[in-house]
Amino acid sequence: MEVYEKVCIVCPRGCRLTIKKDETSLKGYTVEGNTCKRGAEYGIKEVTNPTRVITSTVKLKSDHLNRLPVVTKGGIPKAKMMESMKVINNVEVKPPVKEGEVIIENLLDTGVDLISSRTVEQ
Amino acid sequence: MYDVAIIGAGITGTFIARELSRYELDTVILEKDNDISSGATKANTGIVHAGYDAKPNTKMAYFNVKGNPMFDKICEELDVPFKRNGSLVVGFSGEDMETIEELYERGVKNGVPKLEIIDREKIKKLEPNIGKDVVGALYAPTAGIISPWELAIALAENAMDNGAELYLNNEVKDIESTDSGYRIKTNEREIKAKYVINCAGVYADEISQMVGDSSFKITPRSGQYYLLDKAAGEMINTVIFQCPRKFGKGIVVSPTAHGNIIVGPDNEVVPNKDATQTTGYRLSMIRETAQKSLEEIPFNKNITNFTGVRAEPDTGDFIIEESKVAKGFINVGGIKSPGLTSSPAIAEYVTGMVKDISGGLEEKEDFNPKRKKVIRFAELSNEEKTELIKKDPSYGRIICRCETITEGEIVDCINRNAGATTVDGVKRRTRAGFGRCQGGFCMPRVMEILARELNRDVTDIVKDGTDSYILTGETKEIENGEE
Amino acid sequence: MDSYEIVVIGGGPAGLAAAIEARKNGVENILVIERDKELGGILQQCIHNGFGLHVFKEELTGPQYSERFIKELKKMGIEYKLDTMVLHIDEDRNIEAINTKDGLIQIKTEAIVLAMGCRERPRGAITIPGTRPAGIFTAGTAQRFINMEGYQVGKKVVILGSGDIGLIMARRMTLEGAKVEAVVELMPYSGGLTRNIVQCLDDFDIPLLLSHTIVDIKGRDRLEGVVVAKVDENRRPIPGSEVEYECDTLLLSVGLIPENELSNEANIEIDPITNGPIVNESMETSVSGIFACGNVVHVHDLVDNVTRESRKAGKCAAKFVKDELKEDSHTVRTIPGEGVRYIVPQEIRVENVDEDITLFMRVTDIFKDAKLVLENGDKTIKEIKKIQFAPGEMEEIKINASELKDGEIGDLKVSIQKGGK
Incomplete structure (x- = not known):
């Protein structure tokens, strides 16, 4: 039987999850050790298609700040992290930029946008 | 063709340069490192000794006792902080007190004024926190504390204000004797000078050998230190030595000219002249030994550790003489402790030698002994602060939070003669980065100011030596994510 | 001489939350002093995510988290000075600050909130x-x-x-x-x-x-x-x-050390364990009218907790200005027992606790299958059981006001005991 031990990263609590393959359950896996619903979702995702939120910066043409912090609006496949950095490293942005503004749409066809994580007026 | 080339921009070299700049001479200082005061001068205890330590009738004793009283005037002229706070040599036993008696006799012979042997009760008045086992002490009220690198920097600046030249990053590789003097080859250039003064510190023997003079040898000896935060500074007032014993001279605990506490040094022969690393076991030994003088030294307020390498001459005394095999080549070697205290007297003496060798010197009419005042913002009155910020708003921006150093002070220290070009250079001149956080907050700002004032890229700003780069480039510059 | 009702020193997450909360509690004349060129404090460089799960119920990056507070502060029209460094404060709530525009500034205020944060060792x-x-x-x-x-x-x-x-x-x-x-x-x-x-x-x-x-x-x-x-x-x-x-x-x-050079100047009593001011239930220091919150009090691992603590400081500073804090209340101390390194607040003036009070604390070591026990004399008030307690994670115990006001309560001790889950 497939059994995985994972530490949940959904919140700072860090629950220790045991994920078991279980054909009879609705999602194909059962999760133990979680203390919330999101933990169970994380557990299954972590053994089927692990994803991570990427936070980084892009170049910014501003006297005020050299780099604009950016974040993916949701997790992207873990395996694509380093590849996505190559794309992120090639972007340059001019202010004004609003927090939440899309910087790269559909990053590497993951369906997830990269957005600005702060406002820079000038 | 220069009249005089000085090799080494430590305290001896810069002091001699400043003395020579009183006269109509073309003087150049050659320094192998990236700043003034990069050797022993930046890493010693910073004590102006009273003069009881050196054996009578040595150069050490002579120049120490002669140099000590010269500091007040020089420090006033050059606007360098100096405090005559007195020193104690503390004894822990009857045997120690016998040694202290000998030191007293020696001091009297050397001509040290106001020496006094005091008992525990009197010590307590001077040092309420003194260790419980201290029984008595030799008190020398003429001893003082100074920041040696600030003095060397000020001397170099003043010498340059009066016409001297300075080449940093010029390591002397070869010296040839010519008809009219010497041709000195460095890694960067070739210069000619009628007279050469060798102030190369631990490397003085190697420089001397370049003109065929192997009359002395310098052994590197290192001493390690703790430097404690200003918050600890209040607990002592004087320089506290321990009574020397057969197996060592003990550890000094002293306030610094800026109100920190310095603890050290030990004394060990090291294999390399650049062995400035600290070692765990030696630091713990220093700590233990120092706690005999004062039990409560707050080592938890340590902000940094460092090592100084001193020039130990095999002659047992300072070497201050014209080489017997090279005319016009003056060796000033083996200037270990009390070298700092002796340096003003040595500079005067060496200037006299140059006078004799050259057949007389002409005084400069416009020699200015004073350095442009250094603005120390934190020490100003509120009215002065307000006025100053009105005149120059950059004095209203605090860059170093721990030491309250403003942008104006940093800009000023960069734009003077012998000015700062590095992060440590700024630190040595203004104390920005010298405090509790050790530059954690202000280093990026200091680098920005250096880059702006020197018209360089921030990535080209170094910590200290030419290869001590801080940043490896910009982010987002990696080609396709591959190196 | 400028005068304010409340001056907040530090425009990071702690200072922002305190200022906003003070305004919400009816204080008009507030000034925030920030030494950096923008508000937000250290969060502006913490571009990773993981902030805000408690306060906003969503996961934000540091800049996103601070931007919410900055926007609110600006919307409320709370005055702030950037690029301004406080040089001195004293027990009588005089503040001396400096910047390039105004030069040396002398300020008199009724209450101060210290929110200077911490520095790295x-x-x-x-x-x-x-x-x-x-x-x-x-x-x-x-x-x-x-x-x-x-x-x-x-x-x-x-x-x-x-x-x-x-x-x-x-x-x-x-x-x-x-x-x-x-x-x-x-x-x-x-x-x-x-x-x-x-x-x-x-x-x-x-x-x-x-x-x-x-x-x-x-x-x-x-x-x-x-x-x-x-x-x-x-x-x-x-x-x-x-x-x-x-x-x-x-x-x-x-490690991080709370930045308390100003607190020392005002002769504020410092806890040798937290390296921050000793505070009471209102986040008030040993000097009346000087409050403190965030990493200047004790180093937090979650900014959400900084926000909670700072809101309390802001609210209580407002109460102080309006003379609503009771100085002569029955006071109990919080005592770290076995396995507990420190507790904040260190003192509770019982009558000033409105609904409840949260004690923040850190344990001294890793404890497996253990419980945190809050005791008043022989009486156990609360127990928190866990598979593991770790020094890296701040623990908290919430006490209802009713539990404190139940008769003449004595000092409160928290300790780690065996027997968790």
Whole structure:
């Protein structure tokens, strides 16, 4: 039987999850050790298609700040992290930029946008 | 063709340069490192000794006792902080007190004024926190504390204000004797000078050998230190030595000219002249030994550790003489402790030698002994602060939070003669980065100011030596994510 | 001389929350003083996510989290001064500050909220022997260089200390193209959150060396390597276990110290364990009318807790201004018992507790299957059971006002006891 031990990263609590393959359950896996619903979702995702939120910066043409912090609006496949950095490293942005503004749409066809994580007026 | 080339921009070299700049001479200082005061001068205890330590009738004793009283005037002229706070040599036993008696006799012979042997009760008045086992002490009220690198920097600046030249990053590789003097080859250039003064510190023997003079040898000896935060500074007032014993001279605990506490040094022969690393076991030994003088030294307020390498001459005394095999080549070697205290007297003496060798010197009419005042913002009155910020708003921006150093002070220290070009250079001149956080907050700002004032890229700003780069480039510059 | 009802020193998450809350509680004349060129404090360089789960019920990056407060502060029209450094404060609530525009500023205020945050311990604080080359950074300094200034600080990196900043920086440097050789931790456990070990180290196969330390630093101008050694149970290096790591960069994440130079000036009593002011239920320090909140009081691991604590400080500063705080209330102390390192607040003036009060604390060691027990004399008021307590994670116990006002309550002791889940 497939059994995985994972530490949940959904919140700072860090629950220790045991994920078991279980054909009879609705999602194909059962999760133990979680203390919330999101933990169970994380557990299954972590053994089927692990994803991570990427936070980084892009170049910014501003006297005020050299780099604009950016974040993916949701997790992207873990395996694509380093590849996505190559794309992120090639972007340059001019202010004004609003927090939440899309910087790269559909990053590497993951369906997830990269957005600005702060406002820079000038 | 220069009249005089000085090799080494430590305290001896810069002091001699400043003395020579009183006269109509073309003087150049050659320094192998990236700043003034990069050797022993930046890493010693910073004590102006009273003069009881050196054996009578040595150069050490002579120049120490002669140099000590010269500091007040020089420090006033050059606007360098100096405090005559007195020193104690503390004894822990009857045997120690016998040694202290000998030191007293020696001091009297050397001509040290106001020496006094005091008992525990009197010590307590001077040092309420003194260790419980201290029984008595030799008190020398003429001893003082100074920041040696600030003095060397000020001397170099003043010498340059009066016409001297300075080449940093010029390591002397070869010296040839010519008809009219010497041709000195460095890694960067070739210069000619009628007279050469060798102030190369631990490397003085190697420089001397370049003109065929192997009359002395310098052994590197290192001493390690703790430097404690200003918050600890209040607990002592004087320089506290321990009574020397057969197996060592003990550890000094002293306030610094800026109100920190310095603890050290030990004394060990090291294999390399650049062995400035600290070692765990030696630091713990220093700590233990120092706690005999004062039990409560707050080592938890340590902000940094460092090592100084001193020039130990095999002659047992300072070497201050014209080489017997090279005319016009003056060796000033083996200037270990009390070298700092002796340096003003040595500079005067060496200037006299140059006078004799050259057949007389002409005084400069416009020699200015004073350095442009250094603005120390934190020490100003509120009215002065307000006025100053009105005149120059950059004095209203605090860059170093721990030491309250403003942008104006940093800009000023960069734009003077012998000015700062590095992060440590700024630190040595203004104390920005010298405090509790050790530059954690202000280093990026200091680098920005250096880059702006020197018209360089921030990535080209170094910590200290030419290869001590801080940043490896910009982010987002990696080609396709591959190196 | 300018005068205000409340002056908040520090425009980071603590100061912002305190100022906003003070305004919400009816104080008009508030000033926030920030030394940086913008509001937001250290969060502006913490570009990673994980902030705000408690306060906003969503996961935000540091800049996103602080922007919410900055927007609210600006909307409320609360006055703030940037690029302004407070030089002195005193017990009578006089403040001297400085900036380039106004020069030297003298301020008189009815209440002060201290929110200066903390600073990183440098190399000297832990006395790592060796040379003194460039390439040794505190993790936060490196974070600022990389995330805000846009400079890379090195290519081959060793990190000392596995606190959250160290772990986060391991991932950041890796994503920016550096190779992180190892994270070295003196203790047998990490000081950071488990989730950060997973997503910052495990994801990138970065080794975490527990019970190890750095015993030597090599390199003349720029760092060339560090020597790592195992330590015994007394945290002393074990001879013979040394391994040299070639690297050009060493990041230090070896602890944070509350910045209390101003507090000392005002003769505020400091807790030797937290290194921050001793505070009461209202986050008021030993000096009447001077409040404190956030990392200047004790180092937090979650900004959400900073916000909660700071809101309380802001609210109580407002009460103080309106003369609604009771000075002569029955007062009890909070006493850290076995296994508890400290508790904040250190004092509770019972009558000032409206609905409930939360005690924040840290344990001294890893405790498995244990419980945190809050006692008043022989009476147990509360128990919290857990599979594991760790010093890296702040614990909290909430007490209802009714439990405090139940008869003449004495000092409250919190300790770790056996018998968790």
